[in-house]
Amino acid sequence: IPTEVRGRSTIEMLDRLGVLAARPLLIHCVDLDAEDIRRIAESGCAVAHCPVANAKLGHGVAPYPALREAGVRVGLGTDSVASNNRLDLLEEARIAALLQRALHRRPDLLPAEELLRLCTLEGARALGLESRIGTLEPGKDADLCAVSLAAPHLRPVHDPLAALFHSARAADVVLAVVQGRVLQRAGEVLTLDADAISARVEEAAERLREVMR
Structure with missing residues (x-):
């Protein structure tokens, strides 16, 4: 009996199995074609775009413009730290913009205003939490951070948002607040013993090295 082998994409398989109907958060989504994007859009699923991890592992670049257009x-x-050493959201945003601009040869992609939304309200929408977080307004959680633009690597500041995403880094965050609780101020973490955690991490790393020898 003549047969034809027909491969299916991951998104098509998830759709056929009914997984997309549950509207999970889809991570990475690097290898998508137009049909995959249509299925994701029609299902109402959201995507977590992780450009640094994808680049480090050589997996490719997600079709961000096509996803947004759909x-x-x-x-x-x-x-995670398994594929992204720094977990620096400001760096993540900067590299997201640089990769898309280089890939599509379009310097207008992902301007600073869009990067701000991507890190705040769009992230909240992807998680289905936009009624609680993502913007600063009455009734929402007081989640916020303050970034100093005073360091030499940030000067001169012509556009604060552009400086934030193309010059600032995590070390420039001088205040971090979650649900109104101050977690970090002036570089000092107030809720954790950073030295003790660092020591435990080194111990765990040494045990892992021993196992892998």
């Missing part, structure tokens, strides 16, 4: 909710993610 109406897909996209938030910015860092993946």
